[in-house]
Amino acid sequence: xxxxxxxxxxxxxxxxxxxxxxxxxxxxxxxxxxxxxxxxxxxxxxxxxxxxxxxxxxxxxxxxxxxxxxxxxxxxxxxxxxxxxxxxxxxxxxxxxxxxxxxxxxxxxxxxxxxxxxxxxxxxxxxxxxxxxxxxxxxxxxxxxxxxxxxxxxxxxxxxxxxxxxxxxxxxxxxxxxxxxxxxxxxxxxxxxxxxxxxxxxxxxxxxxxxxxxxxxxxxxxxxxxxxxxxxxxxxxxxxxxxxxxxxxxxxxxxxxxxxxxxxxxxxxxxxxxxxxxxxxxxxxxxxxxxxxxxxxxxxxxxxxxxxxxxxxxxxxxxxxxxxxxxxxxxxxxxxxxxxxxxxxxxxxxxxxxxxxx
Amino acid sequence: xxxxxxxxxxxxxxxxxxxxxxxxxxxxxxxxxxxxxxxxxxxxxxxxxxxxxxxxxxxxxxxxxxxxxxxxxxxxxxxxxxxxxxxxxxxxxxxxxxxxxxxxxxxxxxxxxxxxxxxxxxxxxxxxxxxxxxxxxxxxxxxxxxxxxxxxxxxxxxxxxxxxxxxxxxxxxxxxxxxxxxxxxxxxxxxxxxxxxxxxxxxxxxxxxxxxxxxxxxxxxxxxxxxxxxxxxxxxxxxxxxxxxxxxxxxxxxxxxxxxxxxxxxxxxxxxxxxxxxxxxxxxxxxxxxxxxxxxxxxxxxxxxxxxxxx
Numbered sequence: 001x002x003x004x005x006x007x008x009x010x011x012x013x014x015x016x017x018x019x020x021x022x023x024x025x026x027x028x029x030x031x032x033x034x035x036x037x038x039x040x041x042x043x044x045x046x047x048x049x050x051x052x053x054x055x056x057x058x059x060x061x062x063x064x065x066x067x068x069x070x071x072x073x074x075x076x077x078x079x080x081x082x083x084x085x086x087x088x089x090x091x092x093x094x095x096x097x098x099x100x101x102x103x104x105x106x107x108x109x110x111x112x113x114x115x116x117x118x119x120x121x122x123x124x125x126x127x128x129x130x131x132x133x134x135x136x137x138x139x140x141x142x143x144x145x146x147x148x149x150x151x152x153x154x155x156x157x158x159x160x161x162x163x164x165x166x167x168x169x170x171x172x173x174x175x176x177x178x179x180x181x182x183x184x185x186x187x188x189x190x191x192x193x194x195x196x197x198x199x200x201x202x203x204x205x206x207x208x209x210x211x212x213x214x215x216x217x218x219x220x221x222x223x224x225x226x227x228x229x230x231x232x233x234x235x236x237x238x239x240x241x242x243x244x245x246x247x248x249x250x251x252x253x254x255x256x257x258x259x260x261x262x263x264x265x266x267x268x269x270x271x272x273x274x275x276x277x278x279x280x281x282x283x284x285x286x287x288x289x290x291x292x293x294x295x296x297x298x299x300x301x302x303x304x305x306x307x308x309x310x311x312x313x314x315x316x317x318x319x320x321x322x323x324x325x326x327x328x329x330x331x332x333x334x335x336x337x338x339x340x341x342x343x344x345x346x347x348x349x350x351x352x353x354x355x356x357x358x
Numbered sequence: 359x360x361x362x363x364x365x366x367x368x369x370x371x372x373x374x375x376x377x378x379x380x381x382x383x384x385x386x387x388x389x390x391x392x393x394x395x396x397x398x399x400x401x402x403x404x405x406x407x408x409x410x411x412x413x414x415x416x417x418x419x420x421x422x423x424x425x426x427x428x429x430x431x432x433x434x435x436x437x438x439x440x441x442x443x444x445x446x447x448x449x450x451x452x453x454x455x456x457x458x459x460x461x462x463x464x465x466x467x468x469x470x471x472x473x474x475x476x477x478x479x480x481x482x483x484x485x486x487x488x489x490x491x492x493x494x495x496x497x498x499x500x501x502x503x504x505x506x507x508x509x510x511x512x513x514x515x516x517x518x519x520x521x522x523x524x525x526x527x528x529x530x531x532x533x534x535x536x537x538x539x540x541x542x543x544x545x546x547x548x549x550x551x552x553x554x555x556x557x558x559x560x561x562x563x564x565x566x567x568x569x570x571x572x573x574x575x576x577x578x579x580x581x582x583x584x585x586x587x588x589x590x591x592x593x594x595x596x597x598x599x600x601x602x603x604x605x606x607x608x609x610x611x612x613x614x615x616x617x618x619x620x621x622x623x624x625x626x627x628x629x630x631x632x633x634x635x636x637x638x639x640x641x642x643x644x645x646x647x648x649x650x651x652x653x654x655x656x657x658x659x660x661x662x663x664x665x666x667x668x669x
Binding site: 071072073074077079104105106108109110128130131133134136137138158315330331332333334335336337338339341342345346349 | 505507509512515517520521522523524526527528544546547548549550551552559561563565596597600602606607608609616618620
């Protein structure tokens with residue numbers, strides 16, 4: 001694939017409207033929700049939307065971390081009804097579009113209609129990377145509602161480049177305006193990202209996006225590589241707030257793009273301010289690649305399992321690392337958070353059995 | 359002689375149901391009805407000595423006295439048409455599609471409530487698997503909120519499920535409320551493509567308000583598991599029933615505890631592979647309902663003894 005270079009001089013002052021080399025979608029208010037156990041308040045949503053919007057981010061995603069309807073025992077209950085948060089996001093933005101994520105099997109078309117009524121423009125329909133055919137009714141509904149429909153393939157490390165292309169074609173066939181591959185486990189090396197993006201870009205007619213995670217410390221590098229291979233949508237979150245070891249940090253991605261001469265159209269310094277002054281103060285923990293975070297990427301485990309596994313480990317007195325490794329062995333996919341309890345209880349029973357038989 | 363019945367729909371579900379009905383002592387399977395004479399299901403039906411017509415519902419119209427119950431394993435769309443025809447002929451429909459024309463029946467919970475209904479609906483696989491666990495809790499405690507999570511192997515999810523997955527979540531959530539007894543119900547389904555295919559897994563969470571007798575909840579769940587396993591042999595607890603401490607801010611209010619029931623359903627392997635417990639529980643539950651109807655017709659109201667026999 002070609003490496004796109006730009007003739008635009010990217011100075012500190014970026015005039016609007018800008019010709020952008022790619023579209024930046026910020027998911028702080030959706031994927032970031034995992035990292036704070038879905039405890040966003042309206043005030044926090046408004047502050048983040050205003051900051052990102054002023055910095056020139058084009059699309060801001062807001063929903064429960066597991067998408068619309070995700071508030072549950074299995075994924076954690078939202079502190080504030082996500083519809084109130086979405087409504088606040090829509091009202092706080094001036095230029096940026098608001099997006100929502102929906103996982104078929106968790107949310108329904110009813111949820112999509114409700115957020116459309118609130119003014120949401122973009123529907124990201126997320127599905128495990130081999131199951132695209134369950135998104136047909138949701139993608140079609142999004143189109144009928146006049147929304148941009150994005151087909152979003154999760155856990156893309158679990159499918160081959162050719163397999164992902166076939167899934168991307170299904171999404172395109174249902175009417176998706178954009179197709180994404182998400183490295184939900186932060187498990188892909190840069191070469192693996194390149195191979196997948198190159199294969200898909202060559203086989204579909206709609207733009208491709210990449211959503212990267214930080215578990216192998218490769219989120220920014222993988223996003224840049226994806227751009228070089230032809231991806232024209234990239235995801236980030238402010239300060240990297242997100243599932244697992246975090247997402248591709250929006251402000252770092254923007255900074256690296258600028259140094260590489262890739263025009264993101266966003267104000268890097270303003271994004272740094274948002275990250276430092278708005279996002280970091282609300283974080284429960286800094287996004288670092290600690291042992292558990294690295295294990296997710298190493299074992300290919302869904303990033304949002306991290307905190308659930310930590311809680312189950314404490315509840316049942318077993319090791320979080322052991323839980324994550326066993327989940328990887330079982331090839332559990334995104335959404336199966338209940339299996340964390342299953343694994344934790346089983347480990348606890350095994351330990352108990354060892355203790356009573358000396 | 360048992361009660362004469364037919365199956366319409368010769369796909370995976372209809373064919374699996376054929377093997378289960380063949381074993382029934384109170385239901386006599388007459389025909390497996392399809393629309394493609396070359397289908398695997400009709401071939402197998404012929405091999406086993408059943409009538410295997412390929413003219414769909416017309417066979418029932420042509421033979422209105424041949425059967426008293428028709429199990430419909432086609433699709434929701436087709437069943438709407440079938441329901442009308444069967445009602446006009448006075449033939450009872452046991453509907454395994456999501457069409458939901460008649461009352462919902464969860465075999466372990468409300469089996470005896472709709473024995474005279476002209477059309478009963480078998481809800482969803484997840485509904486059959488998890489509603490009994492919610493009912494088990496709600497018979498000993500108030501359940502302000504209940505939630506089920508079903509994971510099934512990708513191979514066991516057919517095109518009907520895939521094209522309308524919202525139907526699954528909506529219908530199952532309603533069953534948790536209407537039949538399970540939860541004040542608010544939520545359903546989640548996940549498809550897992552792992553090879554070898556996973557067995558069906560279900561997890562049922564119930565919100566437990568202050569003052570709930572936890573020992574009674576656990577005992578009730580264990581008893582209900584045995585009731586379901588009586589007609590679905592591969593239905594089992596994966597771990598003992600758990601009571602986890604919160605607090606949990608559920609849509610039904612803040613509760614101090616929740617019950618967590620981790621279930622696995624392994625299929626009987628009649629026609630569908632054993633991993634397809636989700637399909638097996640539907641066909642097994644449908645047989646259970648058909649047998650209860652037969653017992654009811656034979657003797658007026660079925661006694662507890664007859665239920666034992668038919669189980």
